[in-house]
Amino acid sequence: MNLFAEMRALVLDSLSDLQDAGGLPRDLDMANVAVEPPRDAAHGDMATNAAMVLAKPAGMKPRDIADALAARLLEDGRIASADVAGPGFLNLRLSPAVWQGVVRAALREGVDFGRSDMGQGRKINVEYVSANPTGPLHVGHTRGAVFGDALCSLLDFSGHDVTREYYVNDGGAQVDVLARSVYLRYLEAHGQEVAFEDGTYPGDYLIEVGQALKDKVGDAYVGKGEDAWLEEVRDFATDAMLGLIREDLHLLGVKMDNFFSEKSLYGTGRIEAALNSLETKGLIYEGVLEPPKGKTPEDWEPREQTLFRSTAHGDDVDRPVKKSDGSWTYFAPDIAYHFDKIERGYDELIDVFGADHGGYVKRMKAAVSALSDGAVPLDIKLTQLVRLFKNGEPFKMSKRAGTFITLRDVVEQVGADVTRFVMLTRKNDAPLDFDFARVLEQSKDNPVFYVQYAHARIRSVMRKAEAAGIASDAATLAGADLDLASDPAELALAAKLAEWPRLIEIAARTHEPHRVAFYLYELASELHGLWNLGNARPELRFLQEGDIAATQAKMALIQATAVVISAGLGILGVTPVEEMR
Structure with a gap:
């Protein structure tokens, strides 16, 4: 149940009644009528802007509309x-029975509470990680x-048909560099001294790969030129690295539906097919680009290239797809890859890229717009840098990869659950x-910790109740007399639960899974606040000695709160804890 959607429907029905009664003109556009939490919680439970957005097209004063709407809603x-506020905003307070209905719905629906059908089964391809x-x-x-995986879970929870995809950049020059690096480790495995030069990768992670290559081919490649081993070693090394990447993803709890090879686009006609699609639309031509910014004409050597007219679809400049020597640019296979996704029938595409x-x-x-004739939207989410600290000071870990801190380094320090949650405590485009x-300290x-502690506290109460023989199954609790848990502080917690379905739809619509982490923190704060009030006010304690009915109501x-915390953590890919250790 989405209580905000229900209240908006009530507002729209009431406006329709006013139209039927002649209090409002017909043919008003209601699309911008909203029901939302008020900016100040002291003003009410919900607020609607109906009078403000309808006043001008209706030719009426906002307060007149608000007064008439208020009278209708009170029925x-x-x-x-x-209550009408300011020029015509309408603040609403709901009856306790409404909040009690939210609690019962959460108990009956379990972790599916808040699940939405807004996606209507739309097929979405989310490409993320895609590291070389x-x-x-x-x-x-x-x-x-973490961002891409949580976004996929969020979209799935909101009714979309999601494909998690990893684009393997195995078609460029970097895999040749990898092959040469593995060859050096292969020579090392044969007892030779080597030097890592020309940008080769010196990381220790290639030692085992070099040894594995030796185990496979013996000394067949020793002393041989690249023409004898480059292609075979490249394939061997790429497979080994993909195995390592899959292990890293598994360590983080990420499972891809599909690994798409860039290499599969070359020599198969797929790049040509994508560019032919653009050419038939008059978007491929031979031309000379303007000098790049910062270059003087004397520094610039103009040359004719094959260009994509990307400016016709919102880009700043046209882009080369083929170099003057006839080879493809990096952009060409990327166009072909997205063309392939469009051809696979996706309704929407999302790419998660690094800040660079x-x-x-x-x-x-521009390419996706041109390839799909504007039918398939592409949203590109950039994830900003992660800065590592310890006790507030920049932290340098050992670099087993040779030049950078690995995913495995981080997860082994704090665990997958902590890593995932922390990575979602900032919006994706903000540095983190x-x-x-700090991520391991037990504090607000x-x-x-704060969210997990809330769940653990609830589970502790439930275990104590069960030990006392108090029935605590979902069906029993859903049928409890919730009038016995109707203190304003208790209703405030129920009201926070009511925001969950709305939050899901907003987060899914904006592709912002960090909103889930933010909400869980706020929900945990409400739970902890109620717990602390019980220290001073015994009637608010969750276990009421000698009063089973009141205990079950609380x-x-x-338990409804635990349901939502569990569902939210599930979207983030975090396991809720049963107790804090």
Whole structure:
């Protein structure tokens, strides 16, 4: 149940009644009528802007509409009060029975409470991580992996048909560099001394790969030129790195539905097919680009290239797809890859890129717009950098990869659950500070602990109740007399639960899973606040000695809270804890 959607429907029905009675003109556009939480909780439970947005098209004063709407809404038993504020905003207070209905719904629906059908089964392809298969995933990839995975879970929870996809960049020059690096480790395995030069990868993670290559081929490649081993070693090394990447993703709890190889686009006609699609639309031409910004004409050597007219679809400049020597640019296979996704029938595409890909956004959106004739939207989410700290000081870990901190380094320090939650405590496009000491401390300032502690507290109460022989199954609690848990502080917790279905739809619509983490922290704060009030006011304690009915009413409220916390953590890919250790 989405209580805000229900109240909006009530507002729209009431406006329709006013139209039928002649109090409002017909043919008013109601699309912008909203029912939302008020900016100040002291003003009420919900607020509607109906009078404000309808006043001008109706040719009426906002307060006149608000007064008439308030009178109509008060005829519904769910509305306890309707007060006009300012120029015409309408603040609503709901009856306790409404909040009690939210608690019962959460208990009956379980972790499906808040699940939405807003997606209507729309097929969405989410590409994330997509690191070059040249080594283990680093801490920057970790943030993209967590963000993308949580976004997929959020979209699934909101009724979309989601495909999790990893684009394997195995078609560029970097895999040749990987092959040469593995060859050096292979020579090392044969007892030779080697030097890592020309940008080769010196990380220790390739030692085992070099040894594995030796075990496979013996000394067949020793002393041979690249023409004898480059292609075979490249394939062997890429497979090994993909295995390592899969292990890293598994360690983080990420499972991809599909790994798509860039290499599969070359020599198969798929790049040509994508560009032919653009050419038939008059978007491929031979031309000369303007000098890049910062270049003087004397520094610039103009040359004719094959260009994509991306400016026709919102880009700043047209983009080359083929170099003057006839080879493809990096952009060409990316166009072909997205063309393939469109051909697979996706209704929407989402790419999760690192911050260093910001300059790629407009050209990629232009390509998808052109390829799909504007029918398939592409949203590109950029994940900003992660800065590592310990006790507030910059923290340098050992670099087993040779040049960077790996995903495995981070997870082994704090665990997958903590890593995932912390990576979602900031919006994706904001830098994130990861303090190894702070994320493990047991305090309100640590959102991971604070949310998990709320769930553990609830589970502790439930275990005590069960030990006392008090029935606590969902059906029993859903049927409890919730009038016995109707203190304003208890109703405030129920009201927070009511925000969950609305939050899901907003987060899914905006592709912002961090909203779930923020909400869980706020919900945990309400739970802890109610717990603390019980220290001073015994009637608010969850276990009421000698009063099973009151105990079950309060257990119903906190168990509904546990249901939502569990569902929210599930979307984030975090396991709720039963007790704190």
